[in-house]
Amino acid sequence: MSFLPLKERSFTIKIMSERVYKLLQQGKRIDERSPYEFRKITIQTNVVEKANGSALVSMGSTRILTGIKVELGTPYGDRPNEGVFSVNAELLPLASKSFEPGPPDERGIELARVVDRCIREGKAIDLEKLCIVPGRTVYVLYIDIYVLDYDGNYFDPSVISAMAALATCTLPNYSLVNEKVERVEGEYIKVPIRDVPLSLTIGIIKDKLLVDPCLAEENSLDTSIVICMDSASNVVAVQKNSPGHIPFLLMESIINIAEEQISKIRAQFKEVVGVG
Amino acid sequence: MSFLPLKERSFTIKIMSERVYKLLQQGKRIDERSPYEFRKITIQTNVVEKANGSALVSMGSTRILTGIKVELGTPYGDRPNEGVFSVNAELLPLASKSFEPGPPDERGIELARVVDRCIREGKAIDLEKLCIVPGRTVYVLYIDIYVLDYDGNYFDPSVISAMAALATCTLPNYSLVNEKVERVEGEYIKVPIRDVPLSLTIGIIKDKLLVDPCLAEENSLDTSIVICMDSASNVVAVQKNSPGHIPFLLMESIINIAEEQISKIRAQFKEVVGVG
C-alpha cells in the first residue's frame, strides 16, 4: 500500500496511474465501475455464534470479519454513567502479501482508531444504557475487526461490519439484587443503537476523484481520504490516510460525493440489518 | 535442531543419518548404546536453597535445572478447591549454540507445555491439598525449567527434574486464624505427590526406533515422539515433536518400548528421590 506522489513511483505504477487517470477523464474505471460507484456490498450477520455480535462484510473482494465480545467492567472515571467500548483491528496476513504477522502496525492502529472515531463521534451507541451501576459496573464491548481478504479500501467495509455487528449484538441481561449485579438467566438485551455512521473512501488523482478504490487503483492514487457521516449527513470523522496533496478546492466535491454515496450505502445497510 | 525429512537435509547430515541407520540395523548406536537404552541419569535435589524445591538432572551430557517457587494466590474460577501450578521452560543460550537469548521461542514453549501436560494429566499433584481457603487462597507453584547443557533430548530429563523438584519441594504451612490466612512459623509441608509421570523420547529412522537420542542422533532422525506414562503405564501425554512421518504400524512398538523403558527410569527415580 504505497501512496507516494506520482514522481516517486516506479515505472509500472506510473503507467498504471496514467491509465487510471485517462479512464477517469472518460468517466470510466479499470473494473468497469463509474467514478463514484462503490463495489458490491454483502453483509452477513451472526456468523460467529460464540461472539455476542458478528458480521462478515465484503465490498468487492475485500472481506472483513468483525466480532464483539461483551464483559462487565468499570466505567472511565470521567464518564461514570456510560458503558465502554474499544475497537481493535488486525490486518491478517491471510489477507494480503503486504500484511505481516505480529501486533497491529500503524495501518491496523489507524484503521481501529478511525472506526472508533466513527462510532464514538457518530454517537452510534447510547452508552448510558450500557451502564449497570453508575461508577462501578458497566458493559464493556470489545469490537475486534479482522481483515480477511484485502483488495483495497478496508476502511468502508470495516465501518459497515462494525456497525452491523453492533446492531445485531446481544448482551446478557443483568439486574441489581441487594447491591449485587446478577445475571438474569436466559435474558438478553440488544445494544442500544442511536445512529449508524458510515464512511466513504475517496481517491484523488490530479483533479479527478473516485470512490472505494480497489487495490490496483489504490496504488495509482495521488492520495485518498476517508469521510464518515451520520444519518443526518453530519461529518463525524475524517482521515486523510495516505501521503500526497488534496487541492483545497476539491474538498467541496469530496464532501458532496461522500454525502451522496454514503446515503446509498446506508440504504443497503438498512435493508439487510434493519436499522440505519 | 533441524528435523527435516531425509531429502531436504544437507549432505553431511545425510551421511550421518545413513551411518546411524546402518548401526541400528546391527542393533548398535554411535555412542555404544543399544537402541532402546537411555543414557546415564543423575539426579541431585535441593541444589538451590532459595527455591522451595529444586533438582539438577543430567541424562548423558544434557543437563536440566528445575526450581520451584511457591506463592499464595487465587484459584481458577472453575476450580475453586485446587491449588495452581504453572510450568515455564527456558532453553538457556549457555546450553547450545542453537539457543538464542530472549523470551522462550516455540521450542521452549513446547517443552514447558509438554511437561505441564505430563504433570497435569498424569495427576502428579493432589491439587486439592494445595487449597487453603476454597475460592480464595491457594498455593501457587511456579515450576521453572532451565536447560543448562544440551546434548539432545531435553524432554525426558526435564520431566524427571520437574518431578524430582516437586517430590522434594517444601511449602510454608499456613493456617486460617479468624478468617485470615496466617503463616505457621517454622512449619513446612511437602507437596502432595499422587503419581510420578515420566516420559521417553523415541526417534524414528525409516523402520527403526531408538530411545533418548543424543544431539548427533537427533539431527539424523526422520522424526521423533515423546511418550509420557504414569506409574500404571497409562499414556498421559504424547507429542510428536519434529517434522517427518511415523509409519502408522510402528505406533504399537513405540508404545511398548516406552512402557518398558519408562519403568526402568522410574526405578532409578524411586531409588534417588524416594517416590515413584
Added chain:
Amino acid sequence: MSFLPLKERSFTIKIMSERVYKLLQQGKRIDERSPYEFRKITIQTNVVEKANGSALVSMGSTRILTGIKVELGTPYGDRPNEGVFSVNAELLPLASKSFEPGPPDERGIELARVVDRCIREGKAIDLEKLCIVPGRTVYVLYIDIYVLDYDGNYFDPSVISAMAALATCTLPNYSLVNEKVERVEGEYIKVPIRDVPLSLTIGIIKDKLLVDPCLAEENSLDTSIVICMDSASNVVAVQKNSPGHIPFLLMESIINIAEEQISKIRAQFKEVVGVG
C-alpha cells in the same frame, strides 16, 4: 558512544585520541577548557507547567529535560512509612544519531539507575515525609529524564536536572478525613529535600584525567567513571561506565578531583535553585 581501548579503534579515532592526550600533557583540551574544568551549566526550572516539577539543564551543548509527575500509591512492603520514587531515562533519538527510537537500551537503563542511586543513596529526599497513611497511601514520584541534545556526558546534567526538578517540585496536599485520604484543594507542599547529591564524570587517557568530556573527547577516552557525592563529600554512587582500564593508582586523584569540582557545581546549583 564507543569506548573501546585504543588498539581496537579505527584510525581516525586513534589520531583524535592522540591529539587529546598530547593537549592534556600540556594542560589543554580541544575546546579550550582546562583538564578539570566542566562546561557551562545553565538551569531552568518549571519549564513544563503540566509537570509537578521540571528542569531543563544544559552542560555545554548537552541538554537534559527532567519532569516529575506525582501520583498516590502504595508503599513497598518493607518500607511502609516511606514514599516511593522511580527514575526513568530516555536517550531521545532527537539528541544524537547514535540513539535509536524504542524502549530504553542499556545506556538509558544505566543512566536511570545511576541517577536513582545518586538520589537514593545520597538521601536526597526525606521519603518518610512523603508517607500519607503508613502501609497504605504514599506519594509516588515519577522522575523522567529525557536527553534532548547529546554532546557527551549525559550523566552529570541528568543528575543536576533531576535534583533541580525535585527541589522545585510541588505536591498536591492531602489530609486524612475519616480514614479517607482527601485532597486539600489549592494547597501544595514541596518535596522535602535532605541533601543534593551531584555527580562528576571523569575521563581517563593513559595517565591523564579530564572532567565532563564532550562528545569528541568521549570517543577518545580509554575509559571513564562517574562519581557522585553528597554535600558532605561522601561518595554515594560510582559507575565505571565504559570499557577500558583505570590504573588502580589513579583512583585517589579521581576522588579528589571529583570532590573539588562537584563543590563548584554545587555552588552554581545553589545559586540558581536555592538549595544545595
Added chain:
Amino acid sequence: MTQTTKPKLIDENGRRLDGRGPTDLRSLKIEVGILEKSDGSAYVELGKTKVYAAVYGPKEAHPKHLAIPDRAILNCRYHMTSFSTDERKILGMTRREVELSKVIREALESVVFLEEFPRSAIDVFVEVVQADGGTRTAGLTAASLALADAGIPMRELIAAVAVGKVDGTIILDPSDIEDKYGEADMPVGMTPSSNTIVLLQLNGKMTKDEFKQGLELAQAGIQKIYQAQREAIRRKYGASTTEV
C-alpha cells in the same frame, strides 16, 4: 466463572450431546480457493469449528540471512480471533497458539517438496474464526488444501482429525464441551494414502489399548476427511486434478 458440574456426555443409548454416535464426524464443509488475494486458500467448517487457511509463496526468503541454500523455509502461524472462544482470547499469540503453529508446520514440512525452492519461503496462515474443538486438525486439513490450491508440490495431502475419550468411551471428533469435560483429547494428522502419522499429540489419560483404539478411530475418520478434501478440490478444479 463458577464451578460447573460435568454433564453426562454419552447417554444410555450411546448418543453424544449433539446426537452423534461415538464414531460420527460432525457436519463437514470444505471450500478451496475462498480468499482471492492469497496464492492458495481453503475454508473448513466442522460443526461450529470454522477455520480459514491461506498460503503465500514460494517467494524470496526475507530477511536474506534466514534463507536456506538447499530448500524453502516453511513458516506457519495458527491464530485465533479474539471472539472465537467462549472467553475472549487476548490479542497477540498465546503460548498455545505458538505450540500449535509449530506442530502444524512440522506436519506440513513432512509433505511439501521444500527442496524444490531453495532460498525461498512459503507462508501458511491458519485463522480460527470459531473454536468448538478440533481447531488444529481442521486447520491442518485446511492448510494442506491451501498449499495444494497454491500449486505447491506435495508428496500427498494431509488430513487430520481429533479423537477423544469421554465417559470412558473413545470418540471421534470431540466438540469443545466433550474436550473440556472428557478424559482425553488426541489430535491426529496423517497422510491418508501412505498411512503415516505427521501430527500426533495427546492431552489426557488413556490406557495403552485405548490409545491404540483411538489411533485406529482417527485413521478411519481421516479417510472420511480425505474424501471430502478430494471432493472440494474436484469442485474447484474438476475431476482431472483430484489425484493430489
Added chain:
Amino acid sequence: MTQTTKPKLIDENGRRLDGRGPTDLRSLKIEVGILEKSDGSAYVELGKTKVYAAVYGPKEAHPKHLAIPDRAILNCRYHMTSFSTDERKILGMTRREVELSKVIREALESVVFLEEFPRSAIDVFVEVVQADGGTRTAGLTAASLALADAGIPMRELIAAVAVGKVDGTIILDPSDIEDKYGEADMPVGMTPSSNTIVLLQLNGKMTKDEFKQGLELAQAGIQKIYQAQREAIRRKYGASTTEV
C-alpha cells in the same frame, strides 16, 4: 478523576476562556536550529503547547533490505514525554502516537523530494514536551522547518494548525480544554503557497457547512503560521533564503 462539568467555553462577548476571539491564534514562538547535534531542528511553542522536531539524514537506509532503489525512506516518530499531559502518559508509544506519527510522516512525504536520495533514509523526530492542544499540527510545523534547516530539498514548506467547534462556534487553534469539552477537533496541514491539504483529520461532529467553514479558518490560520515560519528562518539564515 471525578466527573467534571463542561465549562462555558465562549462567553457572551464571544471571548474564549483565555480571552481569545474565535479566530485568534495563541501566542506563537518558533526557533530554527535549536538542537546542535541533529542535522536540522526546530522548536514551536503555541500557547502552552511546546514541541521540538529534529531531522537526521539523508543517510544510508538501515537495515539494507529496507532501502528503496529509487527514493529515500522517510521515517517519522511523534512522541510525547511522560509529563506532557495532565495524566502521566505511559512510557513507550501509545496507539495515538503511532497514528499521529503516520499522518505527520505522510504529510511530510508529500513535499520532500525523496527521489533525490535513492536507498537513503531521512529520520524525523517530533517530541512533545507539553501538550495543550494542537500538538500534531505544531509538530508538523516544526518538522517541516527542521527538514528545511537540515537542507533537505522540499517542494515547499508545510504549515499546520487545528480548528475546532466549541459551544457551536468554529474556532481557530483549540486549547486542550476546548478540545476536551468541545464538539469537534480538526487538525489541518497545508502547503501554504500551492494551497493543498497534506494532513486532514476530524474528530467530532460538524455539519457540511461547518466543515467547510472550518477548512477556511484553518487555511487563514495556516497563512499566519507560515509567516512566522518564514520569519524564524530569516532570523537564522538571513533574508536571502526565506523563499523556501
Added chain:
Amino acid sequence: MTQTTKPKLIDENGRRLDGRGPTDLRSLKIEVGILEKSDGSAYVELGKTKVYAAVYGPKEAHPKHLAIPDRAILNCRYHMTSFSTDERKILGMTRREVELSKVIREALESVVFLEEFPRSAIDVFVEVVQADGGTRTAGLTAASLALADAGIPMRELIAAVAVGKVDGTIILDPSDIEDKYGEADMPVGMTPSSNTIVLLQLNGKMTKDEFKQGLELAQAGIQKIYQAQREAIRRKYGASTTEV
C-alpha cells in the same frame, strides 16, 4: 513482606553473621569447562552464590550489518533464574540485569583481543543459579575463566569481588543480608597482574577514606580469587597453561 528490623551484622568480637571476620572471603569453589556444549565454560560458587558462565565464539557476527570491520563484537548477558532470589524474579530481563550485563561486558572488552577477530562475535552468558550477594563479581570471575577455557586470547584474566560497609566496618565479600542491611556495596573487577580496575560500581555511602580502604580490601580479595582461578585452570589443563 513485613518490615523487618536490621539485624546486628558484626558482633562484639568483630565476627559477621556467618562467623567470618571483616576481611574473610566465603568458601570459594571454581570449576572450569563444566558445560560440554559451549566453547568454554566455568562455574563459580562463593558461599551460596552460584554462577555459571559459558562462551560461544568467535563466530560470524549475525546479522551481518552488526559486524565491525576491524574487531569482534563481544555480547554479554547476565541473567538470573527465577528462583535464584528470595522473592521470585520475573521471567525476562530486569533493568538490573540489563545494567549488569553492560558492566560485565565492558570489563571483559577491556582484556579480550577483539581486534584479532574482525567481523566476528563472541557471546558470553552468565547465569545466576542462586544469588546470595556478589553475583556480578562472581559472574565476571566465571566469565573470564570461560573465555580462557574457550581459548580466546586475552591480555590477562579478570578477577572480581565485592566489598561493603556494614555497621560502620568495611568488609570483604558481603552476603545478601549484609548487602540488604549494610550501608554500602561496591563490586570491583580488576586485572590482578597489571593492577587496573575494569569494573567499579558503588551503591551506598562511604567517606572518601572508606572508599579508598574499600578499594584496597577489594584488591587484596581479588588476589585470593585470582589464585583460585589459576588453580582451577591448572586442575583442568595442567601446570603448563596456568600463566594466562
